[in-house]
Amino acid sequence: MEPGSSQKLYGLDHLRALAILLVFFFHYFILSGGQPTWLPDFASFMWTGVDLFFVLSGFLIASQLFAQVKSGEIISFRVFFGKRFFRIIPLFLVTVMFYFAFPFFRERDSLPPLWKFLTFTQNFGLNLKTGGAFSHCWSLCVEEHFYLLLPLVLLLLQVTGSFRKGKWLLLILFLLGLVFRIFSFTRLYQPLSDGPLSGIYWYKYIYYPTYNRLDGLLAGVSLAALYRFLPDTWNRIAQYGNLLLLPGIALLTGAYFLCEKQFSFAASVLGYPLIAAGYVCLVAAAVSPAGFLYRSRSRFTERIATLSYALYLTHKGVVHMMHNLLADFNINPNLMFVIALIASIGFAWILHLLVEKPMMKLRDRFIVPAAAEQLLPIPTVHKNS
Numbered sequence: 001m002e003p004g005s006s007q008k009l010y011g012l013d014h015l016r017a018l019a020i021l022l023v024f025f026f027h028y029f030i031l032s033g034g035q036p037t038w039l040p041d042f043a044s045f046m047w048t049g050v051d052l053f054f055v056l057s058g059f060l061i062a063s064q065l066f067a068q069v070k071s072g073e074i075i076s077f078r079v080f081f082g083k084r085f086f087r088i089i090p091l092f093l094v095t096v097m098f099y100f101a102f103p104f105f106r107e108r109d110s111l112p113p114l115w116k117f118l119t120f121t122q123n124f125g126l127n128l129k130t131g132g133a134f135s136h137c138w139s140l141c142v143e144e145h146f147y148l149l150l151p152l153v154l155l156l157l158q159v160t161g162s163f164r165k166g167k168w169l170l171l172i173l174f175l176l177g178l179v180f181r182i183f184s185f186t187r188l189y190q191p192l193s194d195g196p197l198s199g200i201y202w203y204k205y206i207y208y209p210t211y212n213r214l215d216g217l218l219a220g221v222s223l224a225a226l227y228r229f230l231p232d233t234w235n236r237i238a239q240y241g242n243l244l245l246l247p248g249i250a251l252l253t254g255a256y257f258l259c260e261k262q263f264s265f266a267a268s269v270l271g272y273p274l275i276a277a278g279y280v281c282l283v284a285a286a287v288s289p290a291g292f293l294y295r296s297r298s299r300f301t302e303r304i305a306t307l308s309y310a311l312y313l314t315h316k317g318v319v320h321m322m323h324n325l326l327a328d329f330n331i332n333p334n335l336m337f338v339i340a341l342i343a344s345i346g347f348a349w350i351l352h353l354l355v356e357k358p359m360m361k362l363r364d365r366f367i368v369p370a371a372a373e374q375l376l377p378i379p380t381v382h383k384n385s
Helices: 010-031 039-043 046-070 077-101 114-118 135-159 163-192 198-207 215-229 231-238 245-258 265-286 299-306 308-325 333-366
Strands: none
Touching: 010 039, 010 046, 010 265, 010 299, 010 308, 010 333, 046 135, 046 215, 046 265, 077 114, 077 135, 077 308, 077 333, 135 163, 135 215, 135 308, 163 198, 163 215, 163 265, 215 231, 215 265, 245 265, 299 308, 308 333
């Protein structure tokens, strides 16, 4: 979800826009009670939009840090965490304020305690029955934990001269994710799976915890390592940018069928790495200069990508408010969907102007010049390489 590159990566804008629209469609399907009637089947797999965000975040954040490592720089915590603070925290706090100050903004009555939001621990032990409002903050918690740990691990590898061994650490973390999910399923969820609240327990023990949801982030980090440290290999792969879409679509299709029974053992353990593998192929296609996603510019996807963070944080509250405000008008469900989407985008645009843009200016003034936020140029594909 992080912006910024030395050459505009239109492909990533397309994928950011896709990710937030997937998330919106899925959450609207839940909040509207399955209306319009075409939405349930259409939106049943769109919960994976958040996994696409994870892959994008892992790729972009790791790319910035790997660029520093490759150039021989020691990672600056002041710069890294300063940029993350101005990018994430102000708008997040404004959204938290909306949820706590204005009960009509809450899509559910119950709200976790404030300290869980302020410490980014809301995703641990999250029970949708007793703390369902602003539940989608769980993914931000996962990303914040990633932002905290990745630079620390990279710095440790730098100072110990063990950076080349980082690939083994990636593999270990990936395998640990499988182990954690197997344990969570068999020991925590399965004993409660026959009760009336089995779905709530599945989300609590399988879906939300950070240690079960690192697959997408690790996939993004792996792709960033490939094109930062193995440019010749990346150039050979990137010549087939459009073809990379095919395995991505195939993997996601397989994940769709695997996750039809979302609470099953197979979906709970193997679904997330399969989804991550599918989306990392799409991200690779989006940053391959030979691919049409890389070369194609769309004002629409640029705008939606720019608003994606604000839209993600606030869309459920806005949809809930629009449904309440217009409940007495008996509006056609299809029109109601369009109204809610436009209202959500409009609300995100206002917050972008009032909060995000001023914070970005402060960041560039006090933390680091705007040019230093940019990624190094992505290796160019040479047909004869």
